[in-house]
Each structure stands twice: as C-alpha cells, then as structure tokens.
Amino acid sequence: MTIEKPDVNKxxxxxxxxxxxxxxxxxxxxxxVNGLWYNGKTIKIDGWVFESCRFDNCTLIVTTPHFxxxxxxxxxxxxxxxxxxxxxxxxxxxxxSTAAVPPDFSAIxxxxxxxxxxx
Numbered sequence: 001m002t003i004e005k006p007d008v009n010k011x012x013x014x015x016x017x018x019x020x021x022x023x024x025x026x027x028x029x030x031x032x033v034n035g036l037w038y039n040g041k042t043i044k045i046d047g048w049v050f051e052s053c054r055f056d057n058c059t060l061i062v063t064t065p066h067f068x069x070x071x072x073x074x075x076x077x078x079x080x081x082x083x084x085x086x087x088x089x090x091x092x093x094x095x096x097s098t099a100a101v102p103p104d105f106s107a108i109x110x111x112x113x114x115x116x117x118x119x
Contacts, residue, residue, distance in 0.1 A: 030068070045069075052114075062086055069107075071114040 032049045042059040051070040057077040063084030082090055108116040 030066075065089070067117075069115060069117045071110060071112075071116060073114050 030047055030049045032051070033053060034051045035053065036050075037054045037056070038058050039056045040058065041055075042061065043055075044061040044063070045067045046062065046064045047066050049068040049070065050072050051068075052072065053069075054073045054075075055078050056075050059079045059081060060074075061081045061083060063082075063086055065086060110116060
C-alpha cells in the first residue's frame with residue numbers, strides 16, 4: 001500500500017484563495033397605497049407607503065422606522081401605538097430631551113393640513 005504525499009502547493013492555494021460572499025438581493029419595494037380612507041381601523045404601518053390617505057379614529061401601530069406617510073390626513077381621534085424596536089429610539093431620545101422637539105424629529109405639516117413623515 002502506497003500513501004501519497006499531499007500536494008502542499010494545492011493545499012496552500014486553496015487556503016489563500018478568496019471567494020467574496022454573495023451580495024443579498026435588494027429588498028422588495030414597499031407596498032404602496034394611494035387615496036384611501038381608513039375609519040376605525042387598526043393598522044400596522046411598518047413597511048408601507050401611504051400617500052394622500054385619510055385616517056379617522058384609527059389605531060396606527062409603529063414598530064420600526066420603515067414606513068412613509070405622504071400628504072396624509074390624520075385627525076385627532078387617531079391613536080398611535082409605539083412597539084418593538086422603535087421604543088428604544090424614543091426612550092433614548094427622551095432620556096435627555098428637555099426642550100421642544102427639533103425640526104429633524106418632527107413631521108412636515110403641509111399647508112393643506114396633511115402630514116408627511118419619511119417621504
């Protein structure tokens with residue numbers, strides 16, 4: 001029985017050869033809603049883009065910063081519930097906040113009474 005010696009050059013070549021990892025595909029586009037009226041609904045808005053929509057007496061649930069409200073109307077009867085990882089951001093910000101909310105952390109209030117956030 002003959003035992004072959006390993007080819008050291010082949011082993012070294014295989015150890016030093018770099019194969020870059022595959023790049024993950026881009027995420028799918030966010031679902032888009034335009035011009036709808038929501039009344040008395042509970043809606044998890046994460047991942048959605050709402051444009052020119054109206055929300056009356058709704059509960060909006062927010063757990064991440066991945067959503068957009070573009071020229072939407074939210075009346076004062078809505079409730080906004082913050083849950084999940086977004087709470088960490090709010091708690092950290094409020095930890096030292098003693099003044100009014102800076103403009104970078106405020107929604108854009110449009111002249112027609114609609115609001116834009118993240119758009």
